[in-house]
Structure formats: structure tokens, C-alpha cells
Amino acid sequence: MGMSENPVDLLPELCVLGGVVVALLTGLFVPRGRQWLAVALGAAGAGAGLIAALVAAGRGDGMTFEAFLLDPVTHVTRVTVLGAALVVLALAAGPLRGHRRETEFTVLVLLAALGTILLGASADLLVLVAAYLLASIPAYVLAGFAKDARGTEAALKYYLMGALLGVLMLAGVTVLFGLGRGTSYATLSQNLAHAPPGAVTAGLVALLAGLLFKAGAVPAHHWVPDVTEGAPPVVAAFVTTVPKIGAFAALFRVATDVVPSSAPGPELFAVLAAATMTLGNLAAFAQTNVRRLLAYSTISQAGYLLVPVAVATRTDLAEPALLYYLAAYVVTNLGAFAVVLTTNTDTLTDYRALATRSPALAVSLAVLLLGLIGTPPTAVFVGKLLMFTAAIDAGYTWLAAVALANTVASVFYYLRWLTPVFTRPEDPPPPPRLHRPTILLTYTLATATLALGLLSGLTLLP
Amino acid sequence: MLSLVIFLPLAAALVLLAVRRIGDRAAVPVWIAVAAVDLALVLVLWARYxxxxxxxxxxxxxxxxxxAGYHVGVDGLSLPLLAMSAVLFLCCAVYSLRSTPRPRACAALFLALQTVCLGLFAALDLLLFFVFFDLSIVGMYxxxxxxGHGERARSAxxxxxYTFFGSLxxxxxxxxxxxxxxxxxFDIVDLTHDPPLTGSPGVAALVLLAVGVGLAVKTPIVPFHTWLPPAHTDAPAAGSAILAGVLLKMGTYGFARIAMPLLPDAWRRYAWVIIVLGVVSVLYGALVALAQRNLKRLVAYTSVSHMGYIVLALGVAGLAGDAAAHRLAVTGAVTQMVSHGLVTGALFLLCGVLYDRAGSYDLDRFGGLARAAPAFAVLTALAAFASLGLPGLSGFIAEFQIFAGTLGGGAPVPGALALLGVLITAALFLHVLQRTVLGAPGPLTARVTDLTRSERTAVTPLLALSVLIGLAPRWLLDTIEPASTALINALAP
Incomplete structure (x- = not known):
């Protein structure tokens, strides 16, 4: 693996950072009515970063600055995070146009995205902690962005949990540093094998606390429903989607590069995966608020995403499974939130007879929800297929069976949302306020989930 | 060419949805035209085979x-089913010509479903097969x-x-x-040439169990049949016809296309289990049907019974014994798939006529329909006789081969028991005819007007084909028999 200290290797991250700085400065000097200029400059930075990331993905693997890995996991993390951040900025264009703190929103989203990329690319525990903070703190602020009672409560809960689990994570890093005599993954993987397994396991569990918090997985999932429901919808779309990408990339690296074979890593991840998908599903059953329903759905999806992490060391299929599922989930989940933003309502019953009011939106919602179930030929289906295959290949057939049972159960609540959409109208609710660009974005995301599934061969070429 | 046959209906569905200028009035005619063109293309494929x-x-x-790849192709196993599906979809389109609510969406949905069904019967890749298998559930939902009507949201x-569980x-x-x-x-052809898991019988048994349960839910085989009656009761007539006529065949076709040739050793080892399940389905389906007062539930349970014959025949093919008899049984099974599709499709469309007129499926409230609706009575009687396997109709050709193959292929006792199923089916259909077509008029008889032209045009071809197969089956059997031989060879130890 090539080592270097070439700043060009970090071009995508530098582009985003440049975008952040330029946007912040522009926002300070332009009047409120023209804040879109700052937003556009920030988005341009992220767009440039996305292009740089796509170009970089064609190059070979390596490591830069002794802490930043350049490999498929990083490439996919960069592309999905920046793509998702751009989608979130586009989704925010409707509700936040002319808002007093429009620039701040852009800056916070981009900073959190930057932290998320670092989280996923880091090969050193100290960088991981710094990335955790960079990814988390802007997200806390975003959760309270609306300055209303529910948003504030959500932000406080989010912050307190994040701070607590962050401290725990730092403690874990300290323990592993002591045991492994270093913080880089390479050093740790050499030294931890000879350290006492009990202490290593304790350190790992503490380290995982922070990563599971970012991933929204059990047992660090309690913030997800509150933030998803309490924060503005566009923020909910962001915090349930983007931080997960970096968290799962980091979890995958920890599982493959740090956990020594003496520690019960795969077993631990497998149990967490089963618990996460099951608890998320069970809680989703009774929801009547679509954002809360989506919140629990993202928890159960985090459970499926933990399956490839559990089998990371046992099958070559784990890496494509994780990366493909992540990208598929991000597109589909953002699409579902785009529908919520388009219709501007959270109540399940308000979706009655949506098909008669806006057939194309109803079809998009059907594609997206069936996509979240994992119906072919959508993208999540391919992700789930790879996930099942990886689990069985690694000898975790029981985990595949649990995931299967959960998938069947999830049909129930996704269809609870979908069924009223296609009912015949008796007293249809008033037509929703539809924001034109958001609708187009929804259609694009729904089409993207189909295209990503049908053309998966192009993205999965070995 | 085959891909064109598969995706033409889907393309038409997208056009129907996208072009709003095609109004509600033109939607069903467009649907009929596309289904007719697709049927013609299937027949061209068959003629060139x-x-x-x-x-x-x-x-x-x-x-x-x-x-995994996009691999499609046809042989003697899939061609008859492709043609049967295309015919049934065309007849459903014709049937829907009159009084379909929201015809544009309905036409688009059925056209998309047609692509899914044709795609499944042509798929030669496990993953592609699964994609179509799963999408058929979404479409029918x-x-x-x-x-639908009644408690349609619950039934759907x-x-x-239930079926999504099966598919997973x-x-x-x-x-x-x-x-x-x-x-x-995932390629079925490659896997047939070199069957997997030959060295590990334990794993092969588990895989057969998973594949078997998945297909058994779809078929459905007792005890996995409980989803079928409510789905049929609350589905619209055309939906029921497609569900029974085409979607159920996905299960049995899957056994013949995937389970048998890909897991030949396991299939032979557990042949008796499959035979027993088949016989239980035959008898249980027929007995429960006998007890029904709701005509649509009754037809649904006879479907369970008829699918049982197919499972029985495919199970017998796994026994040690006379290869010629096994070939006969498999040919009979495929014939039964085609025959059941045509006849049960017709029966469900006729049930739909009753519901359209009287809003009820209750057998006891009709009677003397022969006088009130003579065309309805004649076609219902013909469909009932075809379903119970009267000589001269397609059901007889299918069941005769199945019984001959079963009795001669090493399973005389199951064969004899299944014959009992034919007796029960005959009794129950005669009973139905007595209660509805003949006898004194019931409270709802007055509401039943005779078939409209579109209804007659939809049902008649299905039964005409059944008569054709019953009187001159050679053209069909000549296509199926080479495929049966290939299947028996793949199954041979």
C-alpha cells in the first residue's frame, strides 16, 4: 500500500472545506435576500469535491498522511456523502429560501459531511475521534435549527447522548491505545492480538458506543425517532442518512483492521445486527406519524447494514454488500424524505388518496417504499441480496434467517403507509402544497433507485 | 424477439401512464390491442420453435x-405456459372492456403484470426468475x-x-x-448441466426445503394455501383469473424448471414427501371445496386440488421406476398447468359476471339460471365439466396422463387416492350446476342478465381452447414431450 503526504490526495475534502469557507464569508457580506449566492458557492464546493472524488476513485489504493485510507470504502463514502449532502441542500432550497440563517444551514451540512467522510476514511483512532466530533457538533446544531420547542428538545437529547457516548468512545480509544501501544489501525492489529482478550473486548465495546451512535444502531438508537420527528424534515433527512455512511465505513474498518481474532468481534456485531433490525421493526409497527415511521425504519435498516460488518472478516462479499447497500439505502431514504417534504405533512392519514391528487408522486412513493422493503428490481434489493449471500457464505445462516423474518415484518408498516395512498377518495384531504423542484427531485430519486438496481452490473464490476 | 414479447406490455403500460391524451375510453382498447399483438408474437415464437x-x-x-445475468429462452416447458398466459391476459382485457373503474391505471397495471408473468416463464437465471416472482406479488397486491371488493385492503x-415470505x-x-x-x-442452464451440492446431501436437503417452501406457498400446496381463498374472494374477476390461471403456475413451473433439475438427488430422495403433499392437496382441496357455499371460494379450493395433481405427478417423476411412465406424468403435469389456466380463468370470469349482476357469490341464492341466462349457463356447465375432467376436454387429457403415469410409475396407492379426488370434484361441480343453473329460481336469479358481448368474447376462446386440447391434443403434447424427456433425463441418477 503506497504511503504519501500529497495534499492532492485530499482534494475532495479540500474542495468541500474551500466551499465552506467561501460560503461562510459570502454569507457575512451579502444581504438576506441574496444568501442563495453563499448557498450556491457552498454547493459548488461540494460538487467540485464530488467530481474530484469520482476522479480519485479510478486511482489505486493507498494511504495518505498516515491516517487517511484511499480505498473503495473511502471512495464510496466520499461519493455517497457528497451526493447526499447535495441532495439535502437541494431539498432545503424550498423550505429555507430566504431564511435568516440560510448560509449557516449550508455550512453546517457541509461541515458535518466533511466529518462523516473523515470518519469513514480514517485509519487512526485519534483521527476517528476528531472526525466524530466534526460530524456530530454541526448535526446537534442542525437538529435545533428551527428554534422551536420540539426541535430544541430533540437537539438536547441528541447532544447529551452524543456527548456521553463520545466520552465513552474516547475512553475506549484510551484503553486500546494502552493495550495496543499505538492508535493507528496497522499498529493495533499487530499488538492487540497479544493483549488480554477481555480488556481488548472492553475497549472495543466502548469504542463502538460512539460509532453505533452515529449509525443509529441499538443500543445507541434512542435519539433517532426524536430527532427525526422534532427537527425540521430536511434536517431529519440529513441526520438519518449521511452520518450513517461514515459510521458504517468506520465500523467496517474496525471490524476488519482492528478487532483481533481473539476478541468476539463477529459474534458481537451479529447480535447487535439482529437486535437493531428487530427492535427497529417492532417499534415501527404502531407509528402513525410518517417521520417517526421512517425513523424506526432507518434503525431497522441499520441492522441489515450491520450484517456485512459482522461477516467482514469471513467473506469477500462483505465489502461490496456493505457499500452497495449503503449507497442504495441513502438514495432510497432521501427519496422517502423528499416525499414527506413535497407533501409537507407527517400524518399517515393525510396520504389518503394521494394517487388521485398526484399520480406520479404516488407511484414514486410506491417505488421508494417497495425499495425500502427490498423488492426487486430496486437498488436495496441488490444490496439485500448481497447481504444475504455474504451472511450465508460466512456461515451466519441464522442471521440471514433473522434478516429475512424482519424483511417480511417490515412489509407490514411500509404498506400501512402505501395502502391509503391508493384508496378511492371519499372526502380527500385538501391538495398539499407541492414545491415544484422538490417534486422533480423526488421523481429523480425514485428513478435512481430503479436505475441503480437495474444497472447494478455497471457499479459492481469487480 | 423473446425480449420484445416480454417487455412490449410493460412499454405499453408506461405509454398509457405517461400519455394523458389516451383517455379513459381508449385505455382498454389499447390494452386489448397490445395483448393481441403480444399473443401473436408468442405464437410466432412457437411456430418457429x-x-x-x-x-x-x-x-x-x-x-x-x-x-447473475439477463438470460431468457423458451423450450417445451415454457412455450405452452407463455401462450396460455398471453391468451388469458388478452381475454381479461376483453372482459374488462365494459365497466372497469379507472381503466387507464387498470390497463397499465395488467400490462405490467403480463410482462412479469411472461418474463418469469422465460427466465433462465435464478435471480431474474426471482425478480419476476417477487414483482408478480407487488402487481397482484x-x-x-x-x-377488489369486500375487505380488499386486508386481503391484499x-x-x-404471506407470499412475500414465501418468495424470500x-x-x-x-x-x-x-x-x-x-x-x-445463478444461471439455470449452467446449473442444470452441473447440478450444485451433489456432494453434500444434508445441505441439498435444506436448500430443497427452502426452494420447496417458497414454491409451495405460491402453488399453493396444503398446508401453505391459507392465503389463497381470501385473496380470491376479494379480488376482481380479471385479477382472480390471472392469479389462479397464471400466478399459481409460477410455483409448479418453478418445481419443474428449478427444483427438479437443479437438485435431482434431493428430489429423488424426498419424492415420497412430495407425493404425499400432492395427494393431501388433491383430497383436502376437493373436500373443502365441497363444503363451500361461496362460489368463488369453491373455485379457489378446486385450484388447490388441481395444483395437487401437478405436484403429485412431479413427485412421481422422482421415484425409481418406468421412465416412460414418468415422462407421461410430467407431460400430464404441464398439460394440467395449461388446462387449469384456461378453465379456471374462465370459471373466475364467470364468477365475476354473477358478482357484477347480483353482488353475491352465495350459491344458495341463485338457481334456474339456465332459463334466465342461457349463454352463462352453457359456458358455466362447459367450464365445470372441463374442470372435473370430462373426456373430450383438456382436463381429461391432463389428468389421464397424470394417473397413467402415477399408477405405472411406482405409486399405485397415491394414484388411487388421487382418483378419489376426481370423484369428489365431479360431485361438487355437479352439485354447483344443480344449485345454480338448474332448479327453481333463487332470490337473486332475477338480477342475473345474460352475458354481454365482451364477456362472451372473453370466456368463449378459453373454453374453445380447452375443447381443442381435449379433442386434438397432439400439437400441444408434441411440444411438451421433448421437454419432459429432458427433465426425466436430468433427474435420472
Whole structure:
């Protein structure tokens, strides 16, 4: 693996950072009515970063600055995070146009995205902690962005949990540093094998606390429903989607590069995966608020995403499974939130007879929800297929069976949302306020989930 | 060409949805035209099929990293089912010409469903097969939820959950086949040439269990049949016809296309289990049907019974014994798939006529329909006789071969028991005819007006084909027999 200290290797991250700085400065000097200029400059930075990331993905693997890995996991993390951040900025264009703190929103989203990329690319525990903070703190602020009672409560809960689990994570890093005599993954993987397994396991569990918090997985999932429901919808779309990408990339690296074979890593991840998908599903059953329903759905999806992490060391299929599922989930989940933003309502019953009011939106919602179930030929289906295959290949057939049972159960609540959409109208609710660009974005995301599934061969070429 | 046949209806569906200028009035005529063109194309495919092996193949890469591709092709097993599906979809289109609510969406949905069904019968890749298998559930869910009656939302949800469970178990089975193959592939043709898991009978048994359960839910085989009656009761007539006529065949076709040739050793080892399940389905379905007062539930349970004959015949093919008898049984099974599709499709459309006129399926409230609706009475009687296997109709050709193959192929006792099922079916259909067509008029008889032209045009071809197969089956059997021989050879130890 090539080592270097070439700043060009970090071009995508530098582009985003440049975008952040330029946007912040522009926002300070332009009047409120023209804040879109700052937003556009920030988005341009992220767009440039996305292009740089796509170009970089064609190059070979390596490591830069002794802490930043350049490999498929990083490439996919960069592309999905920046793509998702751009989608979130586009989704925010409707509700936040002319808002007093429009620039701040852009800056916070981009900073959190930057932290998320670092989280996923880091090969050193100290960088991981710094990335955790960079990814988390802007997200806390975003959760309270609306300055209303529910948003504030959500932000406080989010912050307190994040701070607590962050401290725990730092403690874990300290323990592993002591045991492994270093913080880089390479050093740790050499030294931890000879350290006492009990202490290593304790350190790992503490380290995982922070990563599971970012991933929204059990047992660090309690913030997800509150933030998803309490924060503005566009923020909910962001915090349930983007931080997960970096968290799962980091979890995958920890599982493959740090956990020594003496520690019960795969077993631990497998149990967490089963618990996460099951608890998320069970809680989703009774929801009547679509954002809360989506919140629990993202928890159960985090459970499926933990399956490839559990089998990371046992099958070559784990890496494509994780990366493909992540990208598929991000597109589909953002699409579902785009529908919520388009219709501007959270109540399940308000979706009655949506098909008669806006057939194309109803079809998009059907594609997206069936996509979240994992119906072919959508993208999540391919992700789930790879996930099942990886689990069985690694000898975790029981985990595949649990995931299967959960998938069947999830049909129930996704269809609870979908069924009223296609009912015949008796007293249809008033037509929703539809924001034109958001609708187009929804259609694009729904089409993207189909295209990503049908053309998966192009993205999965070995 | 085959891909055109498969995707033409889907393309038409998208056009119907996208072009709003095609109003509600033109939607069903467009649907009929597309279904007719598709049927013509299927017949061209059949005419150009030379009678041996696979033809009209297309093989493209789809997800190369797991060895899955877009691989379609036809042989004697799939051609009759493709043609039967195309006929049934065309008849459903004609049937829907009069009084279909929201015709544009309905036409688009059925056209999309047609692509799914044709795609499944042409798929030669496990993953592609699964994609169509799963999409058929989604399509039928929307048919029941959108155009059904009664407790349609509940029935649709139950249908989705139950059959989706089956399809995911099937997927696990497919993954087992994939992981057990070397080199790893999802391609059915490659896997047939080199069956996976030959060295590990324990794993093969588990994989057969998963594939078997997945397909058994769809077929349905007792005890996995409980989703079928409510789904049928609340589905619209055309939806029921497609569900019974085409979707159920996906299960039995899956046994013949995937389970038998890909897991031949396990199939032979557990042949008796399959035979017993088949016989239980035959007898249980017939007995429960006998007790029904709701005409649609009754027809649904006879479907369970008729699917049982197919399972029985395919199970017998796994026994040690006379290969000629086994070939006869398999040919009979495929004939039964075609025959059941035509006849039960017709029966469900006729049930739909009753519901359209009187809003009820209750057998006891009709009577003397022969006088009130003579055309309805004649076609219902013909369909009932075809369903109970009267000589001269397609059901007889199918069941005769199945029984001859079963009795001669090493399973005389199950064969004799299944014959009992024919007796019960005969009794129950005669009873139905007595209660509805003959006898004194019931309270709802006055409401039943005779068939309209579109209804007559929809039902008559289905029964005419049944008569044609019953009187001159050679053209059909000549296509099926080489495929049966190939299947028996693949199954041979």
C-alpha cells in the first residue's frame, strides 16, 4: 500500500472545506435576500469535491498522511456523502429560501459531511475521534435549527447522548491505545492480538458506543425517532442518512483492521445486527406519524447494514454488500424524505388518496417504499441480496434467517403507509402544497433507485 | 424477439401512464390491442420453435460480480405456459372492456403484470426468475387493493405478507444453490448441466426445503394455501383469473424448471414427501371445496386440488421406476398447468359476471339460471365439466396422463387416492350446476342478465381452447414431450 503526504490526495475534502469557507464569508457580506449566492458557492464546493472524488476513485489504493485510507470504502463514502449532502441542500432550497440563517444551514451540512467522510476514511483512532466530533457538533446544531420547542428538545437529547457516548468512545480509544501501544489501525492489529482478550473486548465495546451512535444502531438508537420527528424534515433527512455512511465505513474498518481474532468481534456485531433490525421493526409497527415511521425504519435498516460488518472478516462479499447497500439505502431514504417534504405533512392519514391528487408522486412513493422493503428490481434489493449471500457464505445462516423474518415484518408498516395512498377518495384531504423542484427531485430519486438496481452490473464490476 | 414479447406490455403500460391524451375510453382498447399483438408474437415464437432444447435465447451480463445475468429462452416447458398466459391476459382485457373503474391505471397495471408473468416463464437465471416472482406479488397486491371488493385492503395485505415470505424463503434457497455451485453462478442452464451440492446431501436437503417452501406457498400446496381463498374472494374477476390461471403456475413451473433439475438427488430422495403433499392437496382441496357455499371460494379450493395433481405427478417423476411412465406424468403435469389456466380463468370470469349482476357469490341464492341466462349457463356447465375432467376436454387429457403415469410409475396407492379426488370434484361441480343453473329460481336469479358481448368474447376462446386440447391434443403434447424427456433425463441418477 503506497504511503504519501500529497495534499492532492485530499482534494475532495479540500474542495468541500474551500466551499465552506467561501460560503461562510459570502454569507457575512451579502444581504438576506441574496444568501442563495453563499448557498450556491457552498454547493459548488461540494460538487467540485464530488467530481474530484469520482476522479480519485479510478486511482489505486493507498494511504495518505498516515491516517487517511484511499480505498473503495473511502471512495464510496466520499461519493455517497457528497451526493447526499447535495441532495439535502437541494431539498432545503424550498423550505429555507430566504431564511435568516440560510448560509449557516449550508455550512453546517457541509461541515458535518466533511466529518462523516473523515470518519469513514480514517485509519487512526485519534483521527476517528476528531472526525466524530466534526460530524456530530454541526448535526446537534442542525437538529435545533428551527428554534422551536420540539426541535430544541430533540437537539438536547441528541447532544447529551452524543456527548456521553463520545466520552465513552474516547475512553475506549484510551484503553486500546494502552493495550495496543499505538492508535493507528496497522499498529493495533499487530499488538492487540497479544493483549488480554477481555480488556481488548472492553475497549472495543466502548469504542463502538460512539460509532453505533452515529449509525443509529441499538443500543445507541434512542435519539433517532426524536430527532427525526422534532427537527425540521430536511434536517431529519440529513441526520438519518449521511452520518450513517461514515459510521458504517468506520465500523467496517474496525471490524476488519482492528478487532483481533481473539476478541468476539463477529459474534458481537451479529447480535447487535439482529437486535437493531428487530427492535427497529417492532417499534415501527404502531407509528402513525410518517417521520417517526421512517425513523424506526432507518434503525431497522441499520441492522441489515450491520450484517456485512459482522461477516467482514469471513467473506469477500462483505465489502461490496456493505457499500452497495449503503449507497442504495441513502438514495432510497432521501427519496422517502423528499416525499414527506413535497407533501409537507407527517400524518399517515393525510396520504389518503394521494394517487388521485398526484399520480406520479404516488407511484414514486410506491417505488421508494417497495425499495425500502427490498423488492426487486430496486437498488436495496441488490444490496439485500448481497447481504444475504455474504451472511450465508460466512456461515451466519441464522442471521440471514433473522434478516429475512424482519424483511417480511417490515412489509407490514411500509404498506400501512402505501395502502391509503391508493384508496378511492371519499372526502380527500385538501391538495398539499407541492414545491415544484422538490417534486422533480423526488421523481429523480425514485428513478435512481430503479436505475441503480437495474444497472447494478455497471457499479459492481469487480 | 423473446425480449420484445416480454417487455412490449410493460412499454405499453408506461405509454398509457405517461400519455394523458389516451383517455379513459381508449385505455382498454389499447390494452386489448397490445395483448393481441403480444399473443401473436408468442405464437410466432412457437411456430418457429423446432421442437428440441432451448430456443430464442438471449444472454446478457447483469450483476457479473455474483454471476447473475439477463438470460431468457423458451423450450417445451415454457412455450405452452407463455401462450396460455398471453391468451388469458388478452381475454381479461376483453372482459374488462365494459365497466372497469379507472381503466387507464387498470390497463397499465395488467400490462405490467403480463410482462412479469411472461418474463418469469422465460427466465433462465435464478435471480431474474426471482425478480419476476417477487414483482408478480407487488402487481397482484395492487390489483386486489385497487380493484377488489369486500375487505380488499386486508386481503391484499395478507396476500402480500404471506407470499412475500414465501418468495424470500425461495431467495434463501436460490442463494444456497448459488453458494453451492462451482464456479458460482445463478444461471439455470449452467446449473442444470452441473447440478450444485451433489456432494453434500444434508445441505441439498435444506436448500430443497427452502426452494420447496417458497414454491409451495405460491402453488399453493396444503398446508401453505391459507392465503389463497381470501385473496380470491376479494379480488376482481380479471385479477382472480390471472392469479389462479397464471400466478399459481409460477410455483409448479418453478418445481419443474428449478427444483427438479437443479437438485435431482434431493428430489429423488424426498419424492415420497412430495407425493404425499400432492395427494393431501388433491383430497383436502376437493373436500373443502365441497363444503363451500361461496362460489368463488369453491373455485379457489378446486385450484388447490388441481395444483395437487401437478405436484403429485412431479413427485412421481422422482421415484425409481418406468421412465416412460414418468415422462407421461410430467407431460400430464404441464398439460394440467395449461388446462387449469384456461378453465379456471374462465370459471373466475364467470364468477365475476354473477358478482357484477347480483353482488353475491352465495350459491344458495341463485338457481334456474339456465332459463334466465342461457349463454352463462352453457359456458358455466362447459367450464365445470372441463374442470372435473370430462373426456373430450383438456382436463381429461391432463389428468389421464397424470394417473397413467402415477399408477405405472411406482405409486399405485397415491394414484388411487388421487382418483378419489376426481370423484369428489365431479360431485361438487355437479352439485354447483344443480344449485345454480338448474332448479327453481333463487332470490337473486332475477338480477342475473345474460352475458354481454365482451364477456362472451372473453370466456368463449378459453373454453374453445380447452375443447381443442381435449379433442386434438397432439400439437400441444408434441411440444411438451421433448421437454419432459429432458427433465426425466436430468433427474435420472
Amino acid at each position: 423446432d421442437g428440441a432444447g432451448l430456443a430464442h435465447e438471449t444472454r446478457l451480463r447483469w450483476i457479473p460480480s455474483v454471476g 395492487f390489483v386486489i387493493a385497487g380493484w 395485505l395478507q396476500f402480500f405478507l 424463503v425461495l431467495l434463501l434457497g436460490f442463494l444456497g444453490l448459488y453458494l453451492g455451485s462451482a464456479p458460482r453462478t
